[in-house]
Amino acid sequence: MKNILITGGSGFIGSHVVRLFVTKYPNYNIINLDKLTYAGNPENLSDIENHSNYTFVKGDINDAAFVFDLFKKYSFEAVIHLAAESHVDRSISNPNEFIMTNIVGTLNLLNATKHTWGENVKDKVFYHISTDEVYGSLGKTGFFHETTAYDPRSPYSASKASSDHIVRAYFHTFNVPVKISNCSNNYGSHQFPEKLLPLMINNIKNNQPLPVYGEGINVRDWLWVVDHARAIDVIFHQGKIGETYNIGGHNEWKNIDIVHLLCDTMDEKLGREKGTSRKLITFVKDRAGHDMRYAIDATKIKQELGWEPSVTFEQGMNITIDWYMANQQWMDNITSGDYQNYYKEQYGNK
Ligand code: NAD
Numbered sequence: 001m002k003n004i005l006i007t008g009g010s011g012f013i014g015s016h017v018v019r020l021f022v023t024k025y026p027n028y029n030i031i032n033l034d035k036l037t038y039a040g041n042p043e044n045l046s047d048i049e050n051h052s053n054y055t056f057v058k059g060d061i062n063d064a065a066f067v068f069d070l071f072k073k074y075s076f077e078a079v080i081h082l083a084a085e086s087h088v089d090r091s092i093s094n095p096n097e098f099i100m101t102n103i104v105g106t107l108n109l110l111n112a113t114k115h116t117w118g119e120n121v122k123d124k125v126f127y128h129i130s131t132d133e134v135y136g137s138l139g140k141t142g143f144f145h146e147t148t149a150y151d152p153r154s155p156y157s158a159s160k161a162s163s164d165h166i167v168r169a170y171f172h173t174f175n176v177p178v179k180i181s182n183c184s185n186n187y188g189s190h191q192f193p194e195k196l197l198p199l200m201i202n203n204i205k206n207n208q209p210l211p212v213y214g215e216g217i218n219v220r221d222w223l224w225v226v227d228h229a230r231a232i233d234v235i236f237h238q239g240k241i242g243e244t245y246n247i248g249g250h251n252e253w254k255n256i257d258i259v260h261l262l263c264d265t266m267d268e269k270l271g272r273e274k275g276t277s278r279k280l281i282t283f284v285k286d287r288a289g290h291d292m293r294y295a296i297d298a299t300k301i302k303q304e305l306g307w308e309p310s311v312t313f314e315q316g317m318n319i320t321i322d323w324y325m326a327n328q329q330w331m332d333n334i335t336s337g338d339y340q341n342y343y344k345e346q347y348g349n350k
């Protein structure tokens with residue numbers, strides 16, 4: 001049995017990665033280290049929590065001594081690092097936590113890895129999961145390539161960019177065997193409803209206003225979370241040490257168009273008259289420093305590792321909307337309590 005540490009496994013993407021690895025690789029012992037912040041939800045893994053090759057550890061990557069002890073206890077042979085503060089709006093209202101978790105937390109994991117593995121790095125890997133937001137904001141044309149210069153513009157993306165730099169520094173300076181991937185916006189089941197898609201789906205269902213920032217013309221490149229997890233699997237097993245891979249679905253949407261799509265699809269699914277949900281759209285004050293457009297060139301992972309998305313956007317969205325409609329209890333559990341306070345602070349009474 002190979003002990004593999006996955007950090008942030010109780011969050012949105014992490015839970016999909018844990019599920020894939022636990023079910024696909026019975027010879028891996030998956031240890032999920034998660035602090036269970038507001039974004040971490042053990043319910044995301046209730047279907048696999050009793051598997052014999054899965055262990056949950058509650059803990060904070062910002063606690064260096066704790067991280068060192070955990071490495072001592074489990075002698076990890078690989079790390080897949082997803083734990084992070086991940087929401088741009090929260091990074092604008094409270095940047096400090098982002099600097100701590102995304103930068104210092106990553107540094108703590110790298111130090112423990114370096115200390116534990118030393119020169120004995122054969123078949124070992126420290127895989128850092130990052131975002132396309134480190135590349136900044138595109139105009140109407142062009143794509144982010146692996147070689148695009150970093151130009152982060154929000155506290156979130158700046159903290160992720162810093163962590164990417166530190167990960168590369170540990171590869172070049174200390175020979176820690178790292179891999180990095182930078183993915184575009186993910187959508188799918190189990191995403192916390194502070195992010196665009198689950199927030200809109202939840203509000204449409206509840207006949208609440210749909211807060212679109214600015215004019216709704218910002219563009220994001222959307223990928224189904226299960227396909228991101230598949231890409232992580234492929235990079236983890238076949239990617240080269242020291243390399244970076246961009247992951248994306250060549251699937252660009254203006255925010256307003258994706259909200260229209262959600263409204264129309266849900267009107268149909270809910271048996272509402274066409275056009276009903278669009279009336280809920282409310283244009284609100286734009287996000288500070290709002291990046292205009294993200295778009296990934298995913299040629300490298302396709303050509304070198306043979307990965308490409310497994311579903312069309314239409315298929316992925318259908319599965320996703322159906323999941324949120326069938327899992328109201330999951331939504332109710334996380335939107336009670338603190339979520340109400342966050343929502344009031346972020347959106348006022350809109
Ligand atoms: P998320 O916010 O849903 O989950 C983050 C998880 O990390 C939570 O379970 C949380 O409890 C845990 N965590 C936070 N601070 C921690 C700490 N100090 N110690 C231990 N655990 C802690 O995030 P996500 O959307 O699943 O993103 C996962 C990773 O993927 C992040 O690194 C993010 O930057 C990256 N990413 C996300 C997207 C996206 O569209 N969501 C796209 C590209 C890359």
Ligand code: TYD
Nearest residue numbers: 088185194195196197211212213218220255
């Ligand atoms: P988000 O899901 O927060 O992801 P990111 O900022 O990391 O791309 O937002 C996606 C896009 O949707 C982004 O351009 C901001 C916009 N947005 C809204 O218009 N209204 C909202 O309520 C939210 C949460 C996001």
